[in-house]
Amino acid sequence: MKRTLLRGGTLVTAERSFPADLLIEGETIKDIGSGLLDADAEVIDASGKLLLPGGVDPHTHFDLEMFATVSSDDHYTGHKAAAFGGTTTVIDFVPQMDGSLADSIAAWHAKADPKAAVDWGFHMNITRLDEDVLAEIPSLPDLGITTLKTFMAYNGRLRLNDGEIFQVMQVAKANGMLTMLHAENGDVIDILTAAALAAGHTAPIWHARTRPAWGGMEAVLRGAALAAQADAPLYVVHMNSAGEADQLAYAREHGAPVMGETCPQYLLFNEEHLQQEDGAKWVCSPPMRTAADNAALWQAVSDDVFQTIGTDHCAFFYEGATPIDYEGQSVAIPGKELGADDFSKIPNGLPMVGDRLPVLWTFGVGQGRLTPEQFVAYTSTNPARIFGLYPRKGALQPGSDADIVIWDSDKEVTYGREHSQQRTDYNLFEGWQLKGFPEKVFLRGRVLVDREEWLGAAGQGRFLERGPGEVL
Ligand code: URP
Ligand code: ZN
Ligand code: ZN
Numbered sequence: 001m002k003r004t005l006l007r008g009g010t011l012v013t014a015e016r017s018f019p020a021d022l023l024i025e026g027e028t029i030k031d032i033g034s035g036l037l038d039a040d041a042e043v044i045d046a047s048g049k050l051l052l053p054g055g056v057d058p059h060t061h062f063d064l065e066m067f068a069t070v071s072s073d074d075h076y077t078g079h080k081a082a083a084f085g086g087t088t089t090v091i092d093f094v095p096q097m098d099g100s101l102a103d104s105i106a107a108w109h110a111k112a113d114p115k116a117a118v119d120w121g122f123h124m125n126i127t128r129l130d131e132d133v134l135a136e137i138p139s140l141p142d143l144g145i146t147t148l149k150t151f152m153a154y155n156g157r158l159r160l161n162d163g164e165i166f167q168v169m170q171v172a173k174a175n176g177m178l179t180m181l182h183a184e185n186g187d188v189i190d191i192l193t194a195a196a197l198a199a200g201h202t203a204p205i206w207h208a209r210t211r212p213a214w215g216g217m218e219a220v221l222r223g224a225a226l227a228a229q230a231d232a233p234l235y236v237v238h239m240n241s242a243g244e245a246d247q248l249a250y251a252r253e254h255g256a257p258v259m260g261e262t263c264p265q266y267l268l269f270n271e272e273h274l275q276q277e278d279g280a281k282w283v284c285s286p287p288m289r290t291a292a293d294n295a296a297l298w299q300a301v302s303d304d305v306f307q308t309i310g311t312d313h314c315a316f317f318y319e320g321a322t323p324i325d326y327e328g329q330s331v332a333i334p335g336k337e338l339g340a341d342d343f344s345k346i347p348n349g350l351p352m353v354g355d356r357l358p359v360l361w362t363f364g365v366g367q368g369r370l371t372p373e374q375f376v377a378y379t380s381t382n383p384a385r386i387f388g389l390y391p392r393k394g395a396l397q398p399g400s401d402a403d404i405v406i407w408d409s410d411k412e413v414t415y416g417r418e419h420s421q422q423r424t425d426y427n428l429f430e431g432w433q434l435k436g437f438p439e440k441v442f443l444r445g446r447v448l449v450d451r452e453e454w455l456g457a458a459g460q461g462r463f464l465e466r467g468p469g470e471v472l
Contacts, residue, residue, distance in 0.1 A: 001025050001026040002025075002026065002042075002445065003023060003024060003025045003030070003038055003040055003041035003042070004023070004024040004041055004042045004043075004044060004402075004442075004445065005021060005022070005023050005024075005036060005038050005041040005042070005043045005044070006021065006022045006023075006024070006044050006046045006051060006404070006406065007021045007036070007043055007044065007045055007046060007047070008021065008045060008046050008047035008048075009021075009022070009046030009047065009049050009050060009051040009406065010049070010050050010051065011032065011050075011051045011396050012050050012051065012052050012372045012373060012375075012376050012407075013053070013373065013376060013381070013395070013396055014373055014374075014376050014377035014380075014381035014382070014394075015373060016373060017050075017372055017373065019034065020032050020033060020034055021033060021034060021035065021036035022036075022046075022051055022396065022404070023036050023038055023041060024402040024404070024442070024445045025445075026445055027401060027402060027444035027445045028398075028399060028400060028401055028402050028444075028445070029396065029397060029398050029399065029400050029401075029402050029404075030398060031398055032396065032397070032398060044406070044440070046406055048410075049406050049407060049408055049409075049439060050372070050406075050407040050408075050409055051396065051404055051405070051406060051407070052086070052376055052380065052396075052404070052405040052407050053376060053380045053381065053384075053393070053394050053395055053396050053400075053403060053404065053405075054086065054087065054088030054089060054380065054393070054403030054404060054405055054441065054442070054443065055082070055085070055086050055087030055088060055089070055356065055357050055379050055380050055405070056087070056088075056089040056090075056091075056379070056380045056381075056383040056384050056387075056389065056393055056394050057082060057087045057089070057090045057091070057310055057311050057313070057353055057356065057379075057383070058091045058261065058308055058310045058383040058386070058387055059091065059093075059237055059238070059261065059263070059310035059311060059312045059313070060078060060082075060090045060091065060092050060093075060310075060311065060312075060313045060314075060353055061092065061093055061312070061313065061314035061349060062074050062075045062078040062079075062090075062092055062111075062112070062313075063075060063111050063112075064093075064095065064314060065095075066347060066348070066349075067338060067339075067345065067346070067347035067348065068334070068338055068345075068347075069316065069320070069333060069334040069335060069338060069347055070333065071314050071315055071316060071347075071349060072315045072316055072317055072331075072333045072335065072423050072424045073313070073315045073351070073353070073422055073423045073424070074111070074115055074423075075092070075111060075112040075115040075116050075117075075120070075461075076115035076116070076117055076458045077326065077421075077422070077423040078090070078313065078315070078353055078422070078423075079115070079116055079117035079118040079120070079456075079461055080117050080421055080454060080456060081351075081353050081354035081420060081421040081422040081423070082118055082353045082354055083117065083118050083441050083443070083448045083449050083454075083456055084354050084419075084420070084421040084438070084441075084449050084454070085353065085354035085355060085356060085357050085358060085420070085421075085438070086357040086358075086405040086407065086437075086438040086441055087118070087353060087354070087356065087357065087379075088118045088119060088393075088403040088405075088441065088442075088443045088448070089118060089119045089120065089121070089384070089389065089393050089394075089403065089464065090118060090119075090120050090121075090353065091120065091121040091122065091123055091147075091383075091387060092108070092112065092120060092121075092122055092123070093122070093123045093124075093125055093149055094107075094108040094122045094123065094124050094125060094145075095108075095125050095127070096124070096125050096126060096127045096128055096133075100132070100136060101124060101133065101136050101137070101139075101140065102136070102139070102143065104124070105122065105124065105140075105143055105145065108122060109463070112463075113459075113463065114458060114459055115458045115459065116458070116459065116460070116461025116462070116463070117448070117456045117457060117458055117459075117460060117461050118443055118448070118456075118461045119393070119401075119403070119443065119444070119461050119462045119463075119464050120461055120462075120463060120464060121144065121145070121387065121389070121463070121464040121465075121466050122144070122145050122463075123145065123147040123148070123149050123180060124140055124145050124147070124148050124149070125148075125149045125150075125151075125158070126148050126149065126150055126160065126168050127150075127151060127157070127158040127159070127160065129160055129164040129167065129168065134167065134171055137168075137171050137172070137175065137177070138171065138174075138175045140175075140177070141175060141176065141177065141467075141468075143465075144463065144464065144465025144466055145466065146176065146177045146178060146387075146388050146466050146467065146468055146469065147177060147178045147179075147180055147235075147387060147466075147469075148168055148172055148177060148178070148179050148180065149179075149180040149181075149182065149237070150164075150165045150168050150179060150180065150181055150182070151181075151182040151186075152165070152181065152182060152183055152184055152185065152186055152219045152222070152223070153182060153184035153185065153186035153189055153211075153219075153285070154182075154186060155186040155187065155189075155190050158182075159186045162222065162226060165179070165181070165223070165226055166226050166229070166230055169226060169227055169230035169232035169234065170230050170232060172232060173230060173231065173232035173233070176468040177468070178233050178234075178235055178386070178387075178469055179227070179232060179233070179234050179235070180234075180235045180236075180237055181219075181223040181234055181235070181236050181237065182237055182238070182285075183216055183219035183220045183222075183223050183236050183237075183239075183244070183286075184211060184215055184216050184219050184285065184286055185215035185216075185218060185219055188212070188215050189210055189211050189215065192209070192210040192211075192212070193210045193344050196209065196210050196343075197342065197344065201343070202341055202342050202343055203275075203279065203343060204274045204275075204279035204280045204282070204283050204339075204343050204346060205271060205274045205275045205279060205343075206343045207274065207283050207285075207287055207343045207344070207346065207348075208271050208274055208287035208288060208289070210343075210344075211285065211286060211287050213240075213241045213243055213244075213289055213293070214243070216239075216240065216241060216243070216244055216286050217241060217243035217244050217246075217247055220236055220239065220243075220244045220247040220248060220251075220260075221247045221250070221251070223236060223258070224236075224247065224248070224250075224251035224256045224258045225251075225256075227251075227256055227257060227258055228251070228254075228255070228256040228257075228258075231257075232257065233257040233258075233259070233471045234256075234257065234258045234259070235258075235259045235260070235261065235307075235386065236248065236258065236259070236260045236261065237261050237310070237312065238261060238262070238263050238266070238284075238286060238310070238312045239260045239261060239262045239266070239297075239306065240262070240263075240266040240286045240287070240288070240289055240293070240297075241266075241286075241289045241293045241296075241297075242289075242292065242293045242296030242297065242300075244260075245260070245262075245296060245297060245300035245305050245306070248260040248300075248305055248306070249300070249305050252305075257471050259307040259308070259386060259471065259472055260305070260306045260307060260308075261306065261307070261308045261309065261310045262297055262300075262301065262306050262308075262309055263309060263310055263311055263312050263352065264309065264311065264352060264355065264356055264359050264360060265282070265284065265288065265312075265350060265352060265428070266288065266289070266293070266294070266297055267294055267297050267298055267301065267363070268294065268359065268363065269282055269288045269294075269428065270288045270289055270290050270291050270293065270294055271287075271288055271289065271290060272291070273288060274287065274288055278318065278426075280318065280336035280337075280339060280340075280346045281318050281336065281350065281426055281428060282350065282428065283336070283339070283343070283346045283347075283348060283349075283350075284312065284314070284348050284349050284350045285348045285349075298364075298369050301364070301369065301370065301374075301378070302369045302370065302374075304374070306378070307378075307382050307386060307472045308378055308379075308382050308383045308386065309356070309360060309378040309379055310356075310383065311352035311353050311355075311356050312349070312350075312352065313349075313350075313351060313352045313353035313422075314348070314349025314350065315349065315350065315351035315422055315423065315424040316333070316335035316336055316347040316349060316350075316424065317332065317333050317334070317335030317336065317337075317424050317425045317426075318335060318336045318337070318424070318425050318426045319335070319336075319337055319425060320332055320333050320334040320335035320336070320337055320338070320425075321334075321337065322425065324423075324424075324425050326423050331423065335347060335424070335425075350428060351420070351422040351424050351426075351427065351428070352428075353422065354420045354421050354422050355415075355420055355422075355427070355428070355429055356379065357379060357405075357436075357438070358413075358415065358434045358436055358437050359429060359434060360375060360378070360379065361375060361407075361409070361434075361435070361436030362433075362434045362435050362436055365409075365436065366435055366436065380393075380394045381394040381395065382394075382472055385469060385470045385472060386469045386470060386471075386472055387466055387469050388466035388467040388468055388469040389464060389466055389469075390470070392464075393464070401443075401444050402442055402444055402445040403442060403443055403444065404441075404442040405438045405440070405441050405442075406438065406439045406440040406441075407436065407437070407438060407439065408436070408437055408438070408439045409435070409436045410435070410436075411435065411436065411437040411439070412433060412434070412435045413433075413434050413435075413437060414431060414432075414433060415427070415429045415430070415431070415432050415433070415434045416429065416430040416431060416432075417430060439451060443456070443460075443461075444462070446460075
């Protein structure tokens with residue numbers, strides 16, 4: 001079996017940082033220690049560099065049909081972008097289609113399996129609940145799926161009512177599964193959206209104005225209260241405001257088994273970006289809030305109020321009629337322009353899967369808001385633990401998959417679309433100075449990314465059958 005010795009680096013885990021050599025054998029980590037010797041191993045000099053466990057992004061949407069188009073990164077292009085950014089595991093959401101849950105999962109495997117370039121898992125969306133669905137949920141762990149996403153918004157499409165979400169929590173708990181929640185108030189959103197459009201408001205900023213922060217805050221607390229009453233764990237996705245962080249802290253302080261995810265976009269952007277001429281680039285749900293929310297969310301991240309930082313990556317083109325070059329092919333996919341005359345038709349979502357680690361390192365670790373250990377906890381170890389992947393993923397330990405990032409914390413880049421590799425025509429960090437990038441990225445012992453070079457391939461990613469996770 002091939003052996004690779006990463007010599008002289010500093011290992012960073014969620015608990016501590018320490019200098020050590022790391023020996024990879026085949027697909028896993030064989031040994032960690034100082035002065036490791038192995039005459040047959042290929043030696044890579046990691047001195048002056050950090051060794052991080054590969055990033056685990058718990059929240060992506062690849063090849064997702066919505067808003068009269070499809071998200072522009074598929075399970076190859078999105079995985080490749082993830083790898084360039086140091087992420088080697090992603091968890092994607094399976095939409096509930098007509099028929100059984102197993103049918104929907106099979107359809108998503110048909111899309112993902114031939115294209116996957118990093119390791120991946122699936123969450124199952126539960127957007128229609130009836131006796132058949134309730135009866136089928138307990139069989140999902142046999143398919144490697146232990147997490148169910150529910151929605152309090154998108155009335156008439158994705159939303160379940162509170163009683164239904166409570167039932168999902170109960171059945172999830174009974175089967176060692178975790179319920180996830182999109183926390184917004186769908187009723188209020190629909191009323192405000194209709195009123196705004198009737199008044200002739202069409203600009204992107206109205207996306208935020210019709211989804212007020214109070215609605216998300218109330219929905220987070222409602223979800224936490226449902227979880228407490230069901231005595232079932234809950235994971236609230238894409239939390240975006242100071243008030244939501246407060247509700248999460250309140251719920252946890254009062255013993256509710258609730259965990260929370262925020263995303264880089266909510267830390268770094270706000271309604272001012274939605275008011276720009278190209279504001280559609282920032283339209284996602286839930287929306288950006290205020291500069292005060294950015295500051296409060298950073299504080300909450302520093303204080304470990306949240307458990308993970310995911311991306312909710314759901315990329316669209318800004319001008320989908322104009323092709324870009326992707327791996328030598330001309331690609332154009334309808335995108336944000338679909339909502340040029342109506343903010344409610346702008347595809348919801350933005351590119352982030354490849355940006356997450358460099359951006360969080362630059363503005364988190366680089367600005368003293370996160371320790372390197374917190375960075376690893378938020379972006380790799382905690383998602384692996386919560387989503388039933390630890391210690392196979394998210395860990396630098398003998399026996400763990402050799403998903404390793406050689407991280408150059410001194411590397412500075414003027415960042416943008418070219419660098420990020422995401423298959424869309426824009427990047428939210430265009431022209432920003434970022435410091436801290438992957439130098440080499442290993443997936444199960446194989447080099448996927450070597451500086452600017454892509455060594456990965458479609459189909460080499462592995463589907464991760466996940467077990468029960470931990471409640472952190
Ligand atoms: O705008 C977003 N977030 N699109 C993806 C769907 C979701 O609710 O996460
Ligand atoms: Zn959502
Ligand atoms: Zn999402």
